[in-house]
Amino acid sequence: MIELEAGDARLTVHPLDGGRLGRLRVGSRDLLQHHPSRGAMGWGSFPMAPWAGRVREGRFTFDDRPYRLPINLAPHAIHGTTFTAEWEVLDAGRDHCELQCRLDWPFGGTAHQHIHLHEQGVTCVLTVYATALAMPAVVGWHPCFVKPPDADLEFTHMYRRDLDHMAVPVLIEPAPHPWDDCFTGPRGPLRLRYPGLTLTVASDCDHWVVFDGLDDALCVEPQSGPPDAFTIGGATRLQPGDLLQRRMTFHWAPEP
Numbered sequence: 023m024i025e026l027e028a029g030d031a032r033l034t035v036h037p038l039d040g041g042r043l044g045r046l047r048v049g050s051r052d053l054l055q056h057h058p059s060r061g062a063m064g065w066g067s068f069p070m071a072p073w074a075g076r077v078r079e080g081r082f083t084f085d086d087r088p089y090r091l092p093i094n095l096a097p098h099a100i101h102g103t104t105f106t107a108e109w110e111v112l113d114a115g116r117d118h119c120e121l122q123c124r125l126d127w128p129f130g131g132t133a134h135q136h137i138h139l140h141e142q143g144v145t146c147v148l149t150v151y152a153t154a155l156a157m158p159a160v161v162g163w164h165p166c167f168v169k170p171p172d173a174d175l176e177f178t179h180m181y182r183r184d185l186d187h188m189a190v191p192v193l194i195e196p197a198p199h200p201w202d203d204c205f206t207g208p209r210g211p212l213r214l215r216y217p218g219l220t221l222t223v224a225s226d227c228d229h230w231v232v233f234d235g236l237d238d239a240l241c242v243e244p245q246s247g248p249p250d251a252f253t254i255g256g257a258t259r260l261q262p263g264d265l266l267q268r269r270m271t272f273h274w275a276p277e278p
Contacts, residue, residue: 055166074102131153132150134151142273148162152265157259161266162231167242180195
């Protein structure tokens, strides 16, 4: 475990547990769920690569060849391979670290993370590199926040879901809560409001999955493409030597 600090902020990073952010504390307030007993999908903020969200039944076709991924949330493959991988620590200082891991799937490749804690927030940069083979790729993050009393989460569109809980390539008006859905077009900053503190989540990703079906957690997940992007569209094609890189930031400020 790596412990970072900046001002009154403290952050743990867990290279052996999927390279995730673990406990994020600002002053006396915890902002991320830190309950490893919930399993790899239920705590901290973990990187998702080389895909994000569900791949229907773990099946997709790339360059006219079929592929099958291991099923880890039956009947689908979910969240990529990096969130359960052991990451190598390349560098670590008081307020930053650099991690990398291999992508354990048919195309190979590597993933790299840059994590920087500062007094008002956290910056995460996730990069996927294709090495010997061309490959499809989607990257993202899955932060499990302590559920706030209030949140500003408004979007222009959401992907329709079918009976298998899978996104299909049809955009509709956002449905009422609860959500476990993929959205596009934030109407404003995505803010989580806690007593005395507001946390803003931002990213250069253009898709957002929001899961608010738990009493004590809220997941706001930036992704470079939608769930099942290898099939419905939205993945990035990487040739050997190419990279896909995205950034996510948390910024906190006293509640006015």
